Amino acid sequence: MASKIEKEPKYIPEMAQSEIDELNKSIKAASIKVIEDNIERMKKTWKNRPKAMEYFDEISNLFGKRAKELEEQKAAGKKIIGYSCIFAPIELILAADAIPVRVGSGWYDTAKLGDRIMPVEICPVIRSTVGAKMVSLSPYLELSDAIVIPLTCDGRTKLSEMLSDFKPIWYMNPPRVKDDTHTLDMWKKEILVIKEKIEKLTGNKITRQKLKEAIEKMQQATKAFRRLQELRKGAPVINGRDAMLVNQTSLWDDIERWTQKVNELCDELEKRVEQKDYSSYPDTPRVMITGTPMIWPDSWKVPNLIEESNPQGVVVVDEQCSSDRILYDPVGVDEWNMSDMLNAISERYIMACTCPCFTSEHGNEDRINWIIDRIKEYKVDGVIYYVVRGCILYAMEYARIKKVLDKMGIPVYYLDTEYTREDVGQMKTRVEAFLEMLEARIDI
Amino acid sequence: MLEIVAETLRATIAVGLILAGILAILIWVKNLTRKLSAMRLFIQIVSVAVIFLGLIIGPFGLDQWAYLGTAPRDIVVGTNILGSPYPDGLTVPTFSCYYASGRTATCVVWQLQSYLFPDYATSNVYLTTGIERLAIATGFLVIFSLIFGRFLCGWICPFGLYMDLLTRLRKALKIKHWTLSERTNEMLKQSRYLIIAAFLILSFILGMNAIAGIELVSESELGRYLEIPFCQVCPAKPLFVLVESGLGYMDIDYALSRTIGDFALTGWYLTSINIVILGIVTVGSFMVRRLWCRICPLGGLIAIFSRFGPFKRLSPIKITKVEEKCTKCGICKRVCPPQVTDVYEEKGGDVTVSDCILCFRCVEMCPYEGCLKVEVAGKPIYKSKNWLNEEE
Numbered sequence: 030m031a032s033k034i035e036k037e038p039k040y041i042p043e044m045a046q047s048e049i050d051e052l053n054k055s056i057k058a059a060s061i062k063v064i065e066d067n068i069e070r071m072k073k074t075w076k077n078r079p080k081a082m083e084y085f086d087e088i089s090n091l092f093g094k095r096a097k098e099l100e101e102q103k104a105a106g107k108k109i110i111g112y113s114c115i116f117a118p119i120e121l122i123l124a125a126d127a128i129p130v131r132v133g134s135g136w137y138d139t140a141k142l143g144d145r146i147m148p149v150e151i152c153p154v155i156r157s158t159v160g161a162k163m164v165s166l167s168p169y170l171e172l173s174d175a176i177v178i179p180l181t182c183d184g185r186t187k188l189s190e191m192l193s194d195f196k197p198i199w200y201m202n203p204p205r206v207k208d209d210t211h212t213l214d215m216w217k218k219e220i221l222v223i224k225e226k227i228e229k230l231t232g233n234k235i236t237r238q239k240l241k242e243a244i245e246k247m248q249q250a251t252k253a254f255r256r257l258q259e260l261r262k263g264a265p266v267i268n269g270r271d272a273m274l275v276n277q278t279s280l281w282d283d284i285e286r287w288t289q290k291v292n293e294l295c296d297e298l299e300k301r302v303e304q305k306d307y308s309s310y311p312d313t314p315r316v317m318i319t320g321t322p323m324i325w326p327d328s329w330k331v332p333n334l335i336e337e338s339n340p341q342g343v344v345v346v347d348e349q350c351s352s353d354r355i356l357y358d359p360v361g362v363d364e365w366n367m368s369d370m371l372n373a374i375s376e377r378y379i380m381a382c383t384c385p386c387f388t389s390e391h392g393n394e395d396r397i398n399w400i401i402d403r404i405k406e407y408k409v410d411g412v413i414y415y416v417v418r419g420c421i422l423y424a425m426e427y428a429r430i431k432k433v434l435d436k437m438g439i440p441v442y443y444l445d446t447e448y449t450r451e452d453v454g455q456m457k458t459r460v461e462a463f464l465e466m467l468e469a470r471i472d473i
Numbered sequence: 474m475l476e477i478v479a480e481t482l483r484a485t486i487a488v489g490l491i492l493a494g495i496l497a498i499l500i501w502v503k504n505l506t507r508k509l510s511a512m513r514l515f516i517q518i519v520s521v522a523v524i525f526l527g528l529i530i531g532p533f534g535l536d537q538w539a540y541l542g543t544a545p546r547d548i549v550v551g552t553n554i555l556g557s558p559y560p561d562g563l564t565v566p567t568f569s570c571y572y573a574s575g576r577t578a579t580c581v582v583w584q585l586q587s588y589l590f591p592d593y594a595t596s597n598v599y600l601t602t603g604i605e606r607l608a609i610a611t612g613f614l615v616i617f618s619l620i621f622g623r624f625l626c627g628w629i630c631p632f633g634l635y636m637d638l639l640t641r642l643r644k645a646l647k648i649k650h651w652t653l654s655e656r657t658n659e660m661l662k663q664s665r666y667l668i669i670a671a672f673l674i675l676s677f678i679l680g681m682n683a684i685a686g687i688e689l690v691s692e693s694e695l696g697r698y699l700e701i702p703f704c705q706v707c708p709a710k711p712l713f714v715l716v717e718s719g720l721g722y723m724d725i726d727y728a729l730s731r732t733i734g735d736f737a738l739t740g741w742y743l744t745s746i747n748i749v750i751l752g753i754v755t756v757g758s759f760m761v762r763r764l765w766c767r768i769c770p771l772g773g774l775i776a777i778f779s780r781f782g783p784f785k786r787l788s789p790i791k792i793t794k795v796e797e798k799c800t801k802c803g804i805c806k807r808v809c810p811p812q813v814t815d816v817y818e819e820k821g822g823d824v825t826v827s828d829c830i831l832c833f834r835c836v837e838m839c840p841y842e843g844c845l846k847v848e849v850a851g852k853p854i855y856k857s858k859n860w861l862n863e864e865e
Contacts, residue, residue, distance in 0.1 A: 207801065213803075251861055252859075255859055255861065358802055358840070359840050361802070361807075361840055363804075363838065364644050364650070365644075366644075366648065366649045367647075368649035369649060369650075369807075376802060376803040376807065380801055380802045380803040381800045381803075383800065394801075395801050398796060398797045398798070399797075399800060
C-alpha cells in the first residue's frame with residue numbers, strides 16, 4: 030500500500046519499518062476496539078435501536094467493509110480522490126467517475142505521534158492526520174490517488190505541505206471574505222482548476238450530462254439527510270450520536286447506497302414517531318453542539334458523555350462540519366448548462382458555508398443566523414460550544430456567539446478538550462453540571 | 474419576392490405560436506401546482522391572449538386600422554371612465570401596444586405622450602381635453618402600479634413573455650447566459666428615468682403647436698411620429714405589428730414597404746430605428762435574461778408609483794426575507810432574471826426593490842423552508858420550501 034518515496038520527506042522523521050508496523054498494528058487494534066465500544070454504548074443507551082442502524086454500524090468501521098470495497102474498486106481501475114475538508118467539490122469528483130473520500134482523521138493515538146514533529150498547541154486534527162500518515166494507518170488516506178486540500182485554516186495549509194511528500198496534493202484557495210463578487214470569481218476559478226485536475230487524473234471528461242447526474246445524486250443525498258434532520262425536530266426518536274454517525278458515514282460511503290440506507294432508516298423512524306416510540310424521554314434536555322468537528326471514532330467521547338450522563342441530554346442538532354453541515358445545502362441549479370452548474374457548485378461550497386474561517390462586513394453573521402435558526406427550529410435548551418485546543422478560529426468566535434445566545438436566554442457552555450482520553454472523568458463532571466442546570470430550567 | 478417572405482413569416486409565426494401554446498398547456502397540466510415558473514408562463518400566455526383578444530377572436534375581414542381611436546378589430550374596454558369618453562381604452566402599464574390592432578387595453582406610455590399635447594383636441598375623435606385624458610391615464614397608472622407594482626412586468630407584460638420565451642429557447646439549447654456587471658446594471662436602471670423624462674419633454678415640445686401656436690414640426694406624417702417619440706424607438710411595437718402581420722390580420726407588404734429607407738425616414742407603422750432596436754433587444758435578451766426590463770421606462774414608471782416614498786408602504790405585493798433562515802448561499806442572486814442583488818444583500822424584512830419584476834424565481838429556488846415569502850397585504854401566500862422534496 031505504501032507509495033514510493035524517492036526523496037526524503039520534508040517534515041516527517043525517519044522511522045524504522047518495524048516500529049511503523051508495530052504502531053500500525055497496535056493503534057489499529059485500539060481503534061477497532063474504540064469503534065466497537067462506541068457502538069456498544071450507543072446500543073446500551075438506546076435499547077431498541079432500529080434495524081437500519083446496523084448498516085451504519087458496519088460502515089463505520091474504518092478498516093472494514095468500505096476499505097475493502099475501495100481497494101477492490103481501485104484495483105479495477107477507479108481513481109480515489111481524498112479530501113480533507115467539506116469545501117472540496119464532491120460533485121466534480123463523482124462526475125469524473127472517481128470516488129470521493131474524506132481523509133481527515135480523529136484518532137487520539139496518532140495525535141501523539143504527530144507530537145513528534147509539531148508542538149501540542151497545534152490543532153490535534155492536523156497532528157492526528159499526520160500521525161496516521163506516519164504509520165500508514167488510515168486506509169482511505171493510503172488509497173487516495175490525490176488529495177484535495179482546501180486551505181481553510183493555518184493547520185490545513187501546513188498539513189498540505191506535510192502530505193505533499195506522499196501524495197499529489199491539490200490545493201484549493203478559498204477566499205476569506207465571502208460577500209464580494211471578486212472573491213467569488215476567484216473561487217470559481219479554483220473550482221475550474223480542480224475540475225481540470227480531476228479530468229486529467231481520471232482521464233474522464235466531465236460532461237454536462239455526467240455533472241448533472243452527479244448533482245442530482247448529491248441532491249438526493251441532501252434530501253434524505255434533511256429528512257433525517259426533520260425527524261430530530263420533535264421528541265427524540267433518534268439519539269444525537271446515532272444521527273451524527275449516520276451523517277458522518279456519508280463522507281466515505283458510496284453516496285447512492287448511503288442515501289438509500291438513510292431513507293430506510295427514516296421510514297423506520299417515521300413509524301416510530303406515530304407509535305411514540307422515543308429513543309429518550311421526550312422531556313430530556315435538548316442540546317446543540319457547535320464548534321470544532323468531531324471526527325469518528327475517538328471524538329465521540331463528548332456526545333457519549335452528554336447522552337450517557339445523569340441527567341441525560343440528547344443532542345438534537347449541531348453546527349459542525351463533521352455532521353449537520355455536510356449535506357444541508359443543496360446545489361441549486363437554475364439552468365442545466367455547464368456554466369451555471371459550475372457556478373452553482375462553487376457558490377454552494379463557499380457562500381452557504383458557515384465555517385469560522387470566513388469573515389465579512391458584518392462578521393461571520395451566517396453562522397450566528399444558522400445557530401439562532403437551529404435553536405428555534407429544534408427547540409434547543411442549551412448549547413455546548415466544543416473546541417479542541419488549537420482550533421483558534423472556533424475558539425475566537427465563542428465570545429460573539431455567547432453574547433448572542435445570552436441575549437436569547439440560551440445557556441451556552443464552553444467545553445474545551447484535547448485529543449486525549451485522560452480528561453473524560455473531569456469532563457463528565459462539567460457536562461453533568463451543565464445538564465443538571467438545563468434540567469432544572471426545564472422543570473421550572 | 475416580398476409576398477414569399479410575407480407568407481413564410483406568417484406561416485412560421487403561426488406554427489410557432491401554436492407550438493408554444495401546446496407546450497405551455499402541457500407544462501401547465503403537468504406542474505401547475507408544483508412549479509411557479511410554469512404557472513407564470515401560463516399566466517403570461519393567457520394575459521397576452523387577453524390583451525390582444527381581437528387578434529384571436531376577430532372580427533376578421535375588416536380593415537385592420539383606423540387613423541385615430543379604435544380599429545374595427547380592437548375590443549377596447551373602459552371607453553367610458555366615470556362618464557368621460559375615453560376612446561383609446563383602459564390604460565395599463567404593460568406593453569399592450571396601441572399600434573397592433575386587436576388590443577383590449579392601451580399602453581400607458583403611448584397615452585401619456587399623445588395626451589400631453591392637445592393636438593387631437595381639435596380633431597373630432599376626442600370629446601375631452603388632453604388634460605382630462607392625461608389625468609385619467611395617470612390615475613390608472615398610479616392605481617395599477619400601486620396594486621400590482623412590477624408584478625405586471627413579470628406576469629402580464631407581452632414583451633416580457635417574448636423575452637422569457639427567448640430565455641427558454643436558450644436554456645433548451647444549453648447555451649450559457651451572459652451576466653451584466655453590477656455597474657452596467659445600475660447604469661441601465663438609472664437611465665430608465667432619463668428616458669421617461671426625455672420622451673415626456675420631447676413629446677411636449679414637439680406637440681407645442683397646439684398650445685403656443687409655434688409649429689416646430691409640420692403637420693406631416695413625420696410630425697405625427699415625433700409627437701410620440703418613445704414609440705418610434707420602442708422594441709415592442711415592431712414585434713407586435715410584425716406578429717400581427719405574420720398572422721395575416723394586416724398586410725405585411727404594407728409594413729415592410731413603409732419601413733424601407735434611411736433611419737430617419739419613418740414609415741406609418743414602424744420606423745427603421747424600431748426594427749434595429751428590436752433586433753438588438755432580441756439578440757441581447759437571448760443572451761441576457763430580461764435585458765429590456767432593466768432599462769424599460771414603463772417599468773420605471775411603475776417603480777416610481779410602487780417602490781418609492783409613500784407608495785412603497787401602500788404597495789401590497791412584497792417579497793420578504795427571514796434573516797435567520799438565510800445562509801447567504803447566493804442562489805437568489807444567481808437565478809434572478811434582471812439580476813437584482815438586494816434580495817441577497819438585504820438582511821431581512823421587505824426586500825422588494827424597484828428593479829425587481831416580482832417573478833418570484835428567487836422564492837421558488839430558495840432551498841430553505843420559509844426563508845423567502847411572497848406577501849400580499851401582509852399575508853404570506855407563497856414561501857420558499859425544501860424543493861428537493863418535489864423533484865423526482
